Amino acid sequence: xxxxxxxxxxxxxxxxxxxxxxxxxxxxxxxxxxxxxxxxxxxxxxxxxxxxxxxxxxxxxxxxxxxxxxxxxxxxxxxxxxxxxxxxxxxxxxxxxxxxxxxxxxxxxxxxxxxxxxxxxxxxxxxxxxxxxxxxxxxxxxxxxxxxxxxxxxxxxxxxxxxxxxxxxxxxxxxxxxxxxxxxxxxxxxxxxxxxxxxxxxxxxxxxxxxxxxxxxxxxxxxxxxxxxxxxxxxxxxxxxxxxxxxxxxxxxxxxxxxxxxxxxxxxxxxxxxxxxxxxxxxxxxxxxxxxxxxxxxxxxxxxxxxxxxxxxxxxxxxxxxxxxxxxxxxxxxxxxxxxxxxxxxxxxxxxxxxxxxxxxxxxxxxxxxxxxxxxxxxxxxxxxxxxxxxxxxxxxxxxxxxxxxxxxxxxxxxxxxxxxxxxxxxxxxxxxxxxxxxxxxxxxxxxxxxxxxxxxxxxxxxxxxxxxxxxxxxxxxxxxxxxxxxxxxxxxxxxxxxxx
Numbered sequence: 001x002x003x004x005x006x007x008x009x010x011x012x013x014x015x016x017x018x019x020x021x022x023x024x025x026x027x028x029x030x031x032x033x034x035x036x037x038x039x040x041x042x043x044x045x046x047x048x049x050x051x052x053x054x055x056x057x058x059x060x061x062x063x064x065x066x067x068x069x070x071x072x073x074x075x076x077x078x079x080x081x082x083x084x085x086x087x088x089x090x091x092x093x094x095x096x097x098x099x100x101x102x103x104x105x106x107x108x109x110x111x112x113x114x115x116x117x118x119x120x121x122x123x124x125x126x127x128x129x130x131x132x133x134x135x136x137x138x139x140x141x142x143x144x145x146x147x148x149x150x151x152x153x154x155x156x157x158x159x160x161x162x163x164x165x166x167x168x169x170x171x172x173x174x175x176x177x178x179x180x181x182x183x184x185x186x187x188x189x190x191x192x193x194x195x196x197x198x199x200x201x202x203x204x205x206x207x208x209x210x211x212x213x214x215x216x217x218x219x220x221x222x223x224x225x226x227x228x229x230x231x232x233x234x235x236x237x238x239x240x241x242x243x244x245x246x247x248x249x250x251x252x253x254x255x256x257x258x259x260x261x262x263x264x265x266x267x268x269x270x271x272x273x274x275x276x277x278x279x280x281x282x283x284x285x286x287x288x289x290x291x292x293x294x295x296x297x298x299x300x301x302x303x304x305x306x307x308x309x310x311x312x313x314x315x316x317x318x319x320x321x322x323x324x325x326x327x328x329x330x331x332x333x334x335x336x337x338x339x340x341x342x343x344x345x346x347x348x349x350x351x352x353x354x355x356x357x358x359x360x361x362x363x364x365x366x367x368x369x370x371x372x373x374x375x376x377x378x379x380x381x382x383x384x385x386x387x388x389x390x391x392x393x394x395x396x397x398x399x400x401x402x403x404x405x406x407x408x409x410x411x412x413x414x415x416x417x418x419x420x421x422x423x424x425x426x427x428x429x430x431x432x433x434x435x436x437x438x439x440x441x442x443x444x445x446x447x448x449x450x451x452x453x454x455x456x457x458x459x460x461x462x463x464x465x466x467x468x469x470x471x472x473x474x475x476x477x478x479x480x481x482x483x484x485x486x487x488x489x490x491x492x493x494x495x496x497x498x499x500x501x
Contacts, residue, residue: 328352
């Protein structure tokens with residue numbers, strides 16, 4: 001399935017409702033620098049610079065679904081403590097329905113604190129009580145479950161082994177979902193996958209699959225039998241094994257591993273720089289649930305989940321992927337990266353570039369009659385980052401700036417020629433006399449103008465610098481200008497000398 005097909009499915013994807021049941025975790029990150037060793041013990045001293053709390057576990061699945069604009073409700077357990085209050089605030093902030101959460105005084109809210117020095121994780125500190133819920137608490141958690149399931153297009157069981165998905169809860173959720181005809185997706189934990197009997201789909205990673213099957217799975221060739229064994233052992237209809245740099249292997253066999261027609265295959269990894277794999281499994285199951293709840297065919301769900309995972313591993317910590325980011329990545333694969341963009345298309349591309357940590361450069365101009373000076377200027381502009389966005393004055397704007405008779409070439413022609421240049425990644429137009437509004441729209445990392453603007457004041461400088469970017473004045477190729485070319489074209493041709501007979 002190619003990017004163009006996936007982009008079409010994403011564009012038409014509705015915003016379904018998903019119910020999540022599982023272990024909520026507060027992920028806390030402490031960033032800093034390590035510059036010395038402690039005098040008290042042979043350990044590094046982290047000079048902390050910043051801290052941030054994020055949704056982890058089942059909460060990260062919810063965050064991924066909300067980033068894709070799905071409606072989300074979550075069931076789980078929190079402690080009656082400050083960490084629990086922080087989690088509720090984070091869920092409320094992104095619009096996750098959480099009225100069914102239990103606050104229990106006899107157990108703490110699970111928290112994982114990660115210490116990162118110079119971008120690398122140094123230490124993780126966990127606060128948790130992983131006891132299985134009591135029968136009474138399990139019964140309270142699933143009160144009113146059928147009404148919640150009937151409102152949903154899919155149910156996700158996010159099992160982090162923290163006690164919420166005990167046998168009593170698993171049995172009731174799977175039975176009710178089956179009765180309502182709603183698919184159940186499981187991110188499993190432990191080695192006893194028979195606990196999930198009757199669910200629709202399992203999403204273990206390679207290591208988890210090895211633990212469940214009690215054998216090593218070192219080769220891609222091992223996966224076909226592995227997914228069949230997982231489906232047979234757990235009594236489910238489908239399995240997706242995530243393989244890290246090797247992508248994913250999937251099998252959908254409605255009715256069991258040996259029943260009926262199966263959809264099976266391997267999806268190769270999306271080649272991007274990996275920054276952090278934390279929470280990538282949450283992204284995968286969230287996007288699979290989104291696709292199934294929206295009625296997509298299983299293969300398309302797997303491909304979209306794989307693309308989303310390729311984006312999220314380029315981010316730090318537990319993270320999410322927005323529709324705009326995913327659309328941008330698919331759009332870049334389906335179209336010429338130097339194509340002319342509407343504002344909506346440019347929004348998707350910029351989101352994708354940001355997700356891939358690309359440095360965005362912006363410049364603008366009339367570019368009426370393209371010449372060698374323009375080419376040299378654009379090449380230098382592009383050298384200041386990873387991608388170059390060019391803003392072009394529309395025809396009315398050029399006429400106001402340059403006078404009657406300009407532009408020589410209409411806007412569509414000027415943009416088409418610019419888009420064909422190798423160093424240009426996106427071209428869009430603007431109608432104002434200055435590009436300020438477009439600069440604010442793009443908010444580039446680098447704003448480039450010609451060195452002749454040194455004394456004029458670069459439009460957008462304050463905005464860019466206020467948002468952490470910089471302004472670069474590019475050298476101009478001497479003796480080249482559109483105005484000079486136009487004057488030369490309009491000058492009367494010299495009368496050729498009379499040839500003597």
